[in-house]
Amino acid sequence: MINDAVHTPDHQQREVQAVVFDFGGVYTASPFSAAAEVGEAAGLDPSVAITLLFGPYDHDTDHPWHRAERGQLDLPACRDEIMELSVAQTGIALDMWEVFGVLGKRMTGVRQQVVDHTLRIRQSGLRTGLLTNNVLEAREFWRPMIPLDEMFDDVVDSCEVGLRKPDARVFELSMQRLGVTDPSAVVFLDDWPGNVTAARNIGMTGIVVDDDPADALAALDAALGW
Numbered sequence: 213m214i215n216d217a218v219h220t221p222d223h224q225q226r227e228v229q230a231v232v233f234d235f236g237g238v239y240t241a242s243p244f245s246a247a248a249e250v251g252e253a254a255g256l257d258p259s260v261a262i263t264l265l266f267g268p269y270d271h272d273t274d275h276p277w278h279r280a281e282r283g284q285l286d287l288p289a290c291r292d293e294i295m296e297l298s299v300a301q302t303g304i305a306l307d308m309w310e311v312f313g314v315l316g317k318r319m320t321g322v323r324q325q326v327v328d329h330t331l332r333i334r335q336s337g338l339r340t341g342l343l344t345n346n347v348l349e350a351r352e353f354w355r356p357m358i359p360l361d362e363m364f365d366d367v368v369d370s371c372e373v374g375l376r377k378p379d380a381r382v383f384e385l386s387m388q389r390l391g392v393t394d395p396s397a398v399v400f401l402d403d404w405p406g407n408v409t410a411a412r413n414i415g416m417t418g419i420v421v422d423d424d425p426a427d428a429l430a431a432l433d434a435a436l437g438w
């Protein structure tokens with residue numbers, strides 16, 4: 213069970229103070245599935261395509277997408293570098309604009325049940341945060357998709373702070389901005405398992421969100437003792 217860590221023996225003693233959510237793949241369709249689709253259409257193994265387009269996502273590296281997410285590279289330059297990389301490694305030019313095209317079609321709606329759950333958690337008195345790896349150029353598209361001010365006490369966007377998941381420092385920054393000092397008082401949700409592992413490694417309770425978020429929301433309720 214991917215979310216077994218929720219049921220760790222000490223969870224009864226834990227008092228959750230804050231819940232931190234990822235954006236893409238939690239409130240919307242997954243960008244990684246869109247990358248897999250573009251890769252498959254080009255005749256590549258989906259996992260190879262995801263790694264070429266988004267870099268080795270379990271790590272924080274100098275891959276062009278990671279630099280763009282840290283606000284160190286603009287999106288057109290990022291796209292060019294990724295195309296060069298993919299041609300060099302596979303002979304196929306993977307185009308980030310195509311990924312965005314597929315993603316645009318899939319991101320027709322938000323997962324309202326996750327939005328509603330977030331609002332309920334905040335209304336219950338717990339602090340809520342958003343911690344997103346994102347690029348500057350996407351800001352005008354993703355921010356209006358959900359009522360950010362109503363849902364979250366704080367939003368950490370990787371390209372604004374120069375740090376990205378899975379770097380432990382960005383999890384700590386999110387906690388600090390929410391006024392929480394004990395990581396075991398934080399529940400973190402993300403669709404990328406490597407980010408969830410990183411959160412668990414610093415002591416947070418981590419929950420992986422699948423294409424159907426129902427299991428993750430049930431695991432969240434269990435972590436909150438609801």
Ligand SMILES: [Mg+2]
Binds near residue numbers: 236237
């Ligand atoms: Mg995500």
